[in-house]
Amino acid sequence: GQQVMQIPQYQHVQEGEDFTTYCNSSTTLSNIQWYKQRPGGHPVFLIQLVKSGEVKKQKRLTFQFGEAKKNSSLHITATQTTDVGTYFCAKGGGADGLTFGKGTHLIIQP
Amino acid sequence: KAGVTQTPRYLIKTRGQQVTLSCSPISGHRSVSWYQQTPGQGLQFLFEYFSETQRNKGNFPGRFSGRQFSNSRSEMNVSTLELGDSALYLCASSLVGGTLYEQYFGPGTRLTVT
Numbered sequence: 001g002q003q004v005m006q007i008p009q010y011q012h013v014q015e016g017e018d019f020t021t022y023c024n025s026s027t028t029l030s031n032i033q034w035y036k037q038r039p040g041g042h043p044v045f046l047i048q049l050v051k052s053g054e055v056k057k058q059k060r061l062t063f064q065f066g067e068a069k070k071n072s073s074l075h076i077t078a079t080q081t082t083d084v085g086t087y088f089c090a091k092g093g094g095a096d097g098l099t100f101g102k103g104t105h106l107i108i109q110p
Numbered sequence: 111k112a113g114v115t116q117t118p119r120y121l122i123k124t125r126g127q128q129v130t131l132s133c134s135p136i137s138g139h140r141s142v143s144w145y146q147q148t149p150g151q152g153l154q155f156l157f158e159y160f161s162e163t164q165r166n167k168g169n170f171p172g173r174f175s176g177r178q179f180s181n182s183r184s185e186m187n188v189s190t191l192e193l194g195d196s197a198l199y200l201c202a203s204s205l206v207g208g209t210l211y212e213q214y215f216g217p218g219t220r221l222t223v224t
Binding site for chain 2: 030043050092100102
């Protein structure tokens, strides 16, 4: 199936630094969803983006959908230890359920 | 509202055996999807059920099957287990299904095949 590429695979940051993960597709996306999975936990829905150029904010988290609807990003401002986990983007719109990226593991050093 | 529940939470099986995993969706949700999560392959879609019908299926062999009951509860079955089937199996429910709606994941069943 068509993939979504997510980078970086791992990101180490000092607490208080910013963090960004990127999600790229070779084809136009109908929508993109973002999930967070804490260590030992299960994915938890964060947000869905549908419109070209859409920007949504949730407290310190900012989500963007590219103008061409082929890429998306999640930016966290001033990371906290509670932000630790793996962040996944997932594309929908097909008959294959949600297609998840491999995720970005966020590691925070206090 | 209670979240998605999955039973059992942990399971150890031997190669060649079969296994049945259960998922109870959030009350009122009619769609249940199943995913396999492994360190190497990540999260992969197995199948989706909606109103007792399989609506979509991922790229997995026929050894993986599922069903949904009239109360939206779902089961998945893996026959003739292989070592590579060791994984976290997650089910997710959503109100109406499809991929335009957020999915609520259960805690998963950790399956180990020896």
